[in-house]
Amino acid sequence: xxxxxxxxxxxxxxxxxxxxxxxxxxxxxxxxxxxxxxxxxxxxxxxxxxxxxxxxxxxxxxxxxxxxxxxxxxxxxxxxxxxxxxxxxxxxxxxxxxxxxxxxxxxxxxxxxxxxxxxxxxxxxxxxxxxxxxxxxxxxxxxxxxxxxxxxxxxxxxxxxxxxxxxxxxxxxxxxxxxxxxxxxxxxxxxxxxxxxxxxxxxxxxxxxxxxxxxxxxxxxxxxxxxxxxxxxxxxxxxxxxxxxxxxxxxxxxxxxxxx
Ligand SMILES: [Mg+2]
Numbered sequence: 001x002x003x004x005x006x007x008x009x010x011x012x013x014x015x016x017x018x019x020x021x022x023x024x025x026x027x028x029x030x031x032x033x034x035x036x037x038x039x040x041x042x043x044x045x046x047x048x049x050x051x052x053x054x055x056x057x058x059x060x061x062x063x064x065x066x067x068x069x070x071x072x073x074x075x076x077x078x079x080x081x082x083x084x085x086x087x088x089x090x091x092x093x094x095x096x097x098x099x100x101x102x103x104x105x106x107x108x109x110x111x112x113x114x115x116x117x118x119x120x121x122x123x124x125x126x127x128x129x130x131x132x133x134x135x136x137x138x139x140x141x142x143x144x145x146x147x148x149x150x151x152x153x154x155x156x157x158x159x160x161x162x163x164x165x166x167x168x169x170x171x172x173x174x175x176x177x178x179x180x181x182x183x184x185x186x187x188x189x190x191x192x193x194x195x196x197x198x199x200x201x202x203x204x205x206x207x208x209x210x211x212x213x214x215x216x217x218x219x220x221x222x223x224x225x226x227x228x229x230x231x232x233x234x235x236x237x238x239x240x241x242x243x244x245x246x247x248x249x250x251x252x253x254x255x256x257x258x259x260x
Pocket of ligand 1 (some may be wrong): 224
């Protein structure tokens with residue numbers, strides 16, 4: 001009697017999980033471009049061990065990106081993925097052909113609609129604080145298909161401490177007044193997420209789809225950041241790269257402001 005093995009799916013974050021920015025890990029002779037900036041410059045690379053790991057994963061498993069990147073930023077990633085992808089912190093599910101999944105889009109339109117005004121207000125408050133403090137930083141509301149998804153702020157000189165202050169002093173009172181909203185910072189990336197925008201919510205939806213199509217599946221979550229932990233916890237197994245925000249936590253080390 002032959003038994004059929006269930007397919008293995010790896011749900012993986014991208015930045016600092018499958019590849020690293022040149023700023024965080026200087027490219028070496030074995031580095032290959034992995035992601036571009038809007039102007040076409042290479043911003044991130046894979047090194048030899050990262051590619052060996054990726055090749056090994058893709059040989060036997062199906063790799064599904066689960067990223068905070070917008071659709072536009074996801075398309076600047078040079079690795080090729082053939083299946084579905086969760087992008088924009090879970091706000092968007094792309095199908096195998098790269099098109100938005102209509103059922104998830106309709107759901108998220110209902111979920112995110114009521115938060116649009118507050119996201120814009122938060123962005124205005126952040127911009128006012130950036131200006132008042134003379135910070136070399138920027139902030140914007142990320143939209144997909146006309147729908148406000150989340151607010152992002154970054155410091156152009158990678159001053160993570162300045163972003164932590166913005167989080168505490170500007171977003172803190174807003175979070176206290178609006179339950180369900182949450183902020184997340186990993187190094188030079190501060191985000192304000194509205195209720196319902198969550199990588200794990202999108203993965204829950206996708207998992208039910210995949211189980212309907214394939215029956216039993218084996219699932220592995222792979223991520224580097226605290227904001228990945230919830231979606232990883234939905235999976236049978238979890239993996240995290242060493243030297244990252246989650247990696248430090250696993251190792252029992254205190255989070256470092258500049259850890260990936
Ligand atoms: Mg990451």
